[in-house]
Amino acid sequence: MENVAQKPLSKAYCWSVLVLFSLLFFLITAATFTSLGVVLPSMIEELGWSWTSAGFGFTLLGLACGLSSYVPAHTIRKFGVRITLLLGMVILVAGFTSLYLVETITGYFIGTTLLGIGFSFVATVPGTFVLSRLFEKQSLIFGIYFTVGGLGGVIGPAIYFLSINVWHDWRMHWAICGIALLLTLIVSMFVIKENHAEKQHADLISSLKNDDSKSNIYRSEQIWTASGALKTWQFYVIAAAYTSFLLCGITVNSFAVAHITDHGFAAAVAASLLSAQAFINAFSRVGGGILGEFIEPKKLLIISLTTILIGMIAISFANSWLMLMLFTVGIGVGYGMTFLSTSILLTNYYGRAPYLELFSVMNLISTIACFGPLVAGMIKDSMGSFSSAFLLYAIIPFVILIIVIFMKHPRQKEVSNTDISMATKI
Structure with a gap:
């Protein structure tokens, strides 16, 4: 029985879970942040809302997603992943139903808020937690997971056009997204294993990492708690890097088309550039995941912050x-x-044990990025151009880049031999 307990879960099971969680991330991305702006003009035209009121739904979506990100971490620890997904399913069904039946601006606000909360319950918080326990090559797997999720941003608007062309009704967009997520969540809850064998598998995967003495990738052998990690300045540098890319990305997606057309280019050109950017964004994740198996994730973060800086200046x-x-x-x-690199750095610096709480806190901190478009819009109104806003935001990844270059991995002052032997146990 001892040998049986130490056998890893089958590859078929692990890859099926990767497919399911990637599909969940793909669908929730397609249904929320990337397609809401496409559906909104039709909703405004039919329901007679103002752009100011309708635009506030974006803010609620982002705030709800960020502020609720710690809740699924708590439910996973207390009730498990399956119950967390069940709660997410109930919240999302309520949100999509609200948007499908919406007639008033209040119903719209309720719907976007529920979708933001549901996003936290079914996307990256449970996804990265589960996948980190199933695969040895975590960087590559995270790269695949984030890539498929990113592709949802490319496909999302197509669901709206399908609804318009086939059913001539924007409401069908919310119905299609809700049904697709409901079915995928039901399958996921049946497939996921939460038992002793799954924990044994996670421990075995962790021990394989620790035994890899030839790797040039730093992975902590110390045991970390969430409270201990939150006392290190390195965590806040990683969280700041995560927040900075969201701040730049959200602001660019909000105003790049208007800014580019202000400089004499056609709107079609600007829209095509955003689509190309979405493809590059998605596939850079899997590319980074492959490189992350051979290159220190800190170096990937330096490269990524540098490219963001160049993009914002451009x-x-x-x-x-x-x-x-x-x-x-x-x-x-x-x-x-x-x-990708910020997510990998969390597990490499602090281990798997506190990852769930740390990733959730990082998402909570990143909620600040939701106010990026608001400030940029104020700068546009006062100065007549978005140029100053983009240059101002470029300062943030630049400062973080300098800090990351000189950042050393965190160390606890006193770690016993017992702690080291327990470093990979959850």
Whole structure:
């Protein structure tokens, strides 16, 4: 029985879980942040809302997602992943139903808020936690997971156009997204294993990492708690890097089209550049995941912050095709690789045990990024251009980049031999 207990879970099971969680991330991304702006004009036209009121739904979506990110971490620890997904399913069904039946602005606000909370319960918080326990090559797996999720941003608007072309009704967009997520969540809850064998598998995967003495990738052998990790300044540097890419990305997605057209380019050109950026963003995640198996994630973070910096400076000018190409590649690569490298750094610096809480706190901190478009809009109104806003925001990844270059991995002062032997146990 001892040998049986130490056998890892089958590869078929592990890959099926990766497929399911990647599909969940893909669908929730497609249904929320990337397609809401596409559906909104039709909703405004039919229901007679103002752009100011309707735009507030974006803010509620982002705030609800960020502020609720610690709740699924608590439910996973207390009740498990399956119950957490069940709660997320109930919240999302309520949110999609509210948006499908919406007639008033209050119903719209309730719907977007519920979708933001549901996003936290079914996307990256449970996804990265589960996958980190199943696979040895965590960087590659995270890269695949984040790539598929990013592709949801490319497909999301197509669901709206399908609804309009086939059913001639924007409400069907919310119905299709809700049904697809409901079915995927039901399958996921049946497939996921939460038992002693799963924990044994997680411990075995962790021991394989620790035995890899030839690896040049730093992975902590100390036992960390969430409270201990939150006392280190390195965590806040990683969280700041995560927040900075969201701040730049959200602001660029909100105003890049208007800014580029202000410089004399066609709206179709600007929209095409954003689509290209979304593809680059998605595939840079899996590329970074492959590199992350051989290159220290800190170096990937340095590269990604540098490319974001280049992209933000380029979009601030947007006066030539060279600037537009630098913007598209810079933000695309930087966004995707920062997303990946910050997530990997958390597990490499602090281990798997506190990852769930740390990733949730990092998402909570990143809620600050939701106010990026608001400040940029104020700068536009007062100065007549978004250029100053983009340059101002470029300072943030630049400062973080300098700190990351000199950042050393965190160390606890006193660690017993017993603690080291327990470092990989949850």
